[in-house]
Amino acid sequence: GMAARILLEIRRGTQTALLVVREAAVPGSPEDVVVAADRVEVRSGGGCDAAVLPAGVRLAPASGRGLRRIPGDGLHLRLRLRCPLLGAAPRHDLIFNLRESLKPQKNYVFYCQSCGDIIVEDRKFLRVLPLPSENWSALVEEWCCHPNPFARSTLHPRRDDCFLGDTFFLLNSGDESNETKGNTRVICKRCRTTLGETLSTDTIKYYVTEVMIQPSEENFRPVPRSQFVQSMVAHCLVELSSSRSTFRFIIKGDNGKIYVLIWLLNSDTVLVESSGSSFSHSGFTLFGDVSMPSSGSVETWNAVKVLYQPCTKSRNKE
Template identity: 70%
Template sequence: VKTLPNLEVYCLLLFLELVYNLRESLKPQKNYIFYCQSCGGVIVKERKFLRVLPLPSENWSALVEEWCCHPNPFARSIIHPQRDDCFLGETFLLLNSRNESYVPESPKCSSETEHHTSQNDSTLKSKENTRVICERCKTTLGETVSSDTVKYYVTEVIIWPAEECFSTIPRSQFIQSMVAQCLVELSSAKSTFRFTIKGDDGRIYILIWLLNSDTLLVESSGSSTSHSVFTLFGDNFMPSCGPSGMWNAVKVLYQPCIKNRNKDLADAWESDFGVHPLKFPSETCLELLLMLGLSTASLPPSLQRMNSFQVAFLKL
């Protein structure tokens, strides 16, 4: 049995605490370094926040109109962090970029466009020009909201105390834990259990229905389907504890919506106020869909579906 040195065990435990309790762990008056989750490159060098504040939900302005008996005083208000602020959204963080010692490469807008370029292509190109990209691995980390505000998605960056050692974690486990945490927190806070997973291109990629948030998932070694499926995609999709282990997990039902699949159901969910949208980079949405598919394939055939939905587990 291979054992980890005490220092590595400490780093791993610290990292898991940051992943699963990001809102509780990110505190003011402490120094943090932002790393790219995909390659480990430094995104934001040592940074101390004076304020770490939660953001309201994305449709907060519409809710104000329902409660105010006079015109909405916040109709034209945009919430931007000031210097040394960090604002926490449901799937992202907002930082003021004025005093960042290092900002990842962000493609610049072209000064000229071809006359025959369609309006849709122009809109897509404009969206591409707002992306914040890791210089090292070219992964999309977020987007520029304004000239002095940057949005980072929680699935793309690791926020680490500056005084602690840094340790990476397999991307599959990281994405699963961050998405599962979002589902659990929102279901508890808003009593909503249905979610649309949207990409930064505005498209719906997955419909998710949260069934159970206190599942204990056990994977065994040997010739099990679970083990053989995970090994097809290399170390990034291998269980972190080796060929066998136990994890806390959430049980979900899901429907893929790529290539116009389940379009009618997706349209119905999008217009349903009881369904909550979650936005991630489009590439991450596809990765999440792959992980859900692998989880479904690891289950016995009789447990892979529930009515028209597929069944999967996301590890916390």
């Protein structure tokens, strides 16, 4: 038979797992579920569908508890792991992590994430520096007993600088010609997507969700739009939660409008999912076209778990 339709949500910190066996294609059909250390089998109608767990993921079947069936979702069972999760590495991360990967004295190409058009070609930076938090000036006011010494200071990059913020990065425009709209927004010449905004005559602020950065020696690797945005948002939530000791976030548009409130529940989750369960995948992610395991395969990747509340008028009138 084909691979059983399962989702395994593992917590690294507690070494526990929630096993979800999706409902059968024919609702109400009898099923027998067998949980072994390295596999999950679903037997129904004389057939047997099995999902073999990746190397490094081993369950302790005797620890199963809290068995219940959730209408519309499937069978839920909580288990412990037999051994610490070590070998279950996530699938290759296609998203370029700015803080970890953008280094001085190396050449990079900046692409529009939506269409792949080159925005900045073969740029080498002498300095790649992190920016202070967004409200750093207000904090200075609280700590200084004299007028703010940085009141007239501006953190604008020089010609060969790249300044990294939490959700953006700053570049010196130099001699490059960027198309602007309304003298502030920077838009892609090919697909007309908003990429960022101009802060001054020589400083451009690019949004991390709109631009892909890759070393010059590598070819452009397109990533599905929602997968890219989801990964970048997850990176931002984890980094901000760690550096600011907070788990509550607000997602705003560039017009200042609040779209969604997010509570970060945990960032140590590992998902193991088999083919056939993608019809319920939207219950665990914010976006719909995230790449899914191919037929008959089981894949593993890191994830963050969030609770969110939409704030748009159509979804939440209050």
